Amino acid sequence: MAEGSRSPAQIEAEIVRRRQQLSATLDELATRVHPQTIMSDVRARTVGAVDQAAGRAFVTANRAVSGVKSQLVGPDGAPRLERILPVALTAIAVVGLLTLGTRRPRRGRRRR
Template identity: 65%
Template sequence: MSDGRTPAQIEADIARRRQDLAATLDEISLRVSPSTLVGEAKARTKGAVDRTAGQAFVVANRAVTSARGVLVAPDGAPRLERIVPVAVAAVAVAGLLAVGSRRPKKTRGRRRGR
């Protein structure tokens, strides 16, 4: 069952395969090390936060642009016929909230001595 290799060639193949195996094990241990896993988790989290922040910025920017289009004329002048009702509604809501927060809360009185 000779494949035509000399004992020296077989020993060299074994040594090479041991080195390859050692390099593979080193790479595996690096990939599963806690510091590597934590670093990868941080990178994934940062990417998700960046994407979410970017999406929130786009939504906010659209809302501001939409509100500007409704409340400001193309020449840049404020549209008072639209601003005044919005301002009145905002003041009314703020007033209702202020009045509602000033009402004394009803508490149940406890009788002592029972």
């Protein structure tokens, strides 16, 4: 036999091996395109994106709280009344104005 020629048994073994490879490839493709697999992948990506967004939101909120805290509390931990009092008075004024605004009788309605 020549160097490049193969026996019928070798050819048959090669065919069997290729069929097994093709079968494994088709099984993998069927798994990848199965709706449940696609939904699991989408769910995993969504959970990852939500976790990442929640992490960024937490960091941003934490920075904001730390910034406000540094403005209202001194380095020694004591409250800075010169900054807290104006904020508290403003909040009380806003709540008072909102309360008064909702208690006014509406125009066009008569009380009987």
